Amino acid sequence: MAEQLTLEAEKRTIKGKKVKSLRKKGILPAVLYGHGVKPLLLQVPYNDFKKAYEKAGSSSLINLVVDRQPYNVLIHEVEIEPLSQNFIHADFYQVKMTEKITAEVPLYFVGESKAVEEQDGVLVKNMDSVEVSCLPKDLPSHIEVDISVLENIDDSIHIKDLKVPEGVEILKDSEETVLTVTPPRTEEELAELEEEVTEEEEKEAVEQVEVETEKEETEEKKEETEESK
Numbered sequence: 001m002a003e004q005l006t007l008e009a010e011k012r013t014i015k016g017k018k019v020k021s022l023r024k025k026g027i028l029p030a031v032l033y034g035h036g037v038k039p040l041l042l043q044v045p046y047n048d049f050k051k052a053y054e055k056a057g058s059s060s061l062i063n064l065v066v067d068r069q070p071y072n073v074l075i076h077e078v079e080i081e082p083l084s085q086n087f088i089h090a091d092f093y094q095v096k097m098t099e100k101i102t103a104e105v106p107l108y109f110v111g112e113s114k115a116v117e118e119q120d121g122v123l124v125k126n127m128d129s130v131e132v133s134c135l136p137k138d139l140p141s142h143i144e145v146d147i148s149v150l151e152n153i154d155d156s157i158h159i160k161d162l163k164v165p166e167g168v169e170i171l172k173d174s175e176e177t178v179l180t181v182t183p184p185r186t187e188e189e190l191a192e193l194e195e196e197v198t199e200e201e202e203k204e205a206v207e208q209v210e211v212e213t214e215k216e217e218t219e220e221k222k223e224e225t226e227e228s229k
Contacts, residue, residue: 006063007052009092012041028087032064032071034094042066042092049090053078059105060141064092072097072136095136102171104129105140107162111148113155113181121153121181130159131171138167145178156180 012029014022019029028049030042053075056062064071076093080086095101106129115121130143143162150157160174
């Protein structure tokens with residue numbers, strides 16, 4: 001297991017809609033709950049949390065320190081503002097070190113495939129993370145998948161082929177395919193794919209305009225309400 005990160009937090013008294021004032025000051029509202037702890041409202045410096053989340057994600061233990069009291073926690077859930085993609089809230093879950101937990105662990109794909117480099121094969125990934133069960137101390141931050149074993153078209157890597165630390169169990173069918181190499185696409189297939197991508201981009205652009213329009217209308221109604229008071 002990688003060296004455990006430490007994150008400092010403070011107890012929070014501001015709650016409800018008033019937490020917007022914290023966000024404006026660069027402070028992220030959060031909550032702590034889990035084994036042996038009553039739900040506790042917290043606040044964390046936004047940039048400190050961002051750095052910790054980028055390193056730990058939701059699959060690495062963090063040493064959360066609140067008023068000098070340490071807690072072994074996972075970042076259990078984060079809320080993100082759709083337009084800005086900024087964090088607006090975080091949940092910390094305290095684990096029991098002697099009790100197994102389940103967590104989603106990302107897959108890191110390393111190496112080069114001869115089937116891709118020399119035969120123009122297409123690498124198709126069926127998953128980019130797996131759920132595991134283990135004691136908190138054994139929880140890996142990621143699982144490496146060496147794709148250099150894929151030497152020919154139609155070669156695959158299955159769950160049973162993944163190498164995980166002792167004490168870690170992957171909660172998936174051992175025969176399930178993680179990734180495979182398929183034959184190169186024909187010109188007709190590439191043309192169809194490009195057309196699908198263009199249609200999807202146009203759809204996303206329309207949806208974005210609708211979101212912006214709805215936001216503007218909401219702001220206008222809010223201003224009208226305030227003016228009428």
